[in-house]
Amino acid sequence: MHRLRFDSFGVAAEIACDDRALLGAIEGVLPPGWHRSDRTPQVRFALTRAGTVTVDGVEFHHPEIGYEEALPRLASVVRHELALHAPAHIFIHAGVVAADGAAIVLPGSSGSGKTTLVAELVRAGAGYCSDEFAVVDGHGRLQPYPKPLSIRGERAVLGAPVPVPAERTVREAVRPALIVFTRYEPRARWDPVELTAAEGALALLEHTVAARSRPGPALAVVARVAREARVIASPRGGSDAAAAALLEALAESVDPSDR
């Protein structure tokens, strides 16, 4: 087996594969911020040319799909495991965009349309931080996690890539200014209600990867983020109208002295 060892957000990991030629492709789907490392891996992944993906020896996917389709699944599993084990960060499933150092956080499940909304917000002028995780550090700041933006179809494993200009990719930590719980509903009108910080924190917990495994840090982080930000909820119709409303709400939420 050929092995690639790396660190990401403080987690040492290893990916083994049975074909050296696959290592380059694997490197291409590793999480944002990875770097090579010789540390003893805390979590071990494997991918075979036949398409089998394993995590610490447990098979996740059967080989009928082949490695081309298994690769994005491996990438997803790697990102999830690192999010679960990252010692100094709490990962919340959310899209994140920012303007002037202030972020909009869009917690949401896979398939809730958050990537579509993130893409629309970026098209409307926001900076791109992440379409998968809000990565919160010990100071309550959101670290950029700019994995390539892509929108999945209903059944597609590989999403359609959405190009993000380099200058629109956020590279610095940003502060949470607006947390938005929203979901696409046909013909819905954007009509936000304000949530209390406690309501926001409770709702964030539902999307927090390590909420069960590390409830103390997770609770502290969601509370901190929800206290600092304005929290709203609304169903939404078209993503373009919602994006415009959100950028306006972000501007309203930011204290001019913070800009």
Add this chain to the structure above:
Amino acid sequence: MAGGPLARQGGLLSEEFDDELLVYDEQRDVACRLNHTAALVWRLCDGKRSIDDLVVELGEKADRDMVHVALDTLVEHDLLESGYERRDPAAARVSRRRFIRRVGIAGIAAMNIPMVYSLLVPAASAAASGTGYLGYYGGTVR
């Protein structure tokens, strides 16, 4: 007087907000949001204060029905250690109805009615497919 309701402390993590409280039950992986009134009652449950003592502590807007509503809600969410037994649902409904009738819509709007909203925190693998929040998206809050 001994034997009053005692707030559970073991196995709970909590975060204070302006007038609300978020409590994480590590044994059940359930997170609870206590509104102002529920949080107030829960903090006063030291095992020594009786229900009448709690009424006095809570001030002129409080009565026995309000305290019962709070304690019924707290015990339902496993937030009391001892000193208060889960009541017959019919008795609990009577207290709630009487209290709501007394405070009216304005009182409910002012959050005088003690409420606890709980959420079963999903396992890590399910966090990606959370159900959303509140009535908007058919969430798991109750």
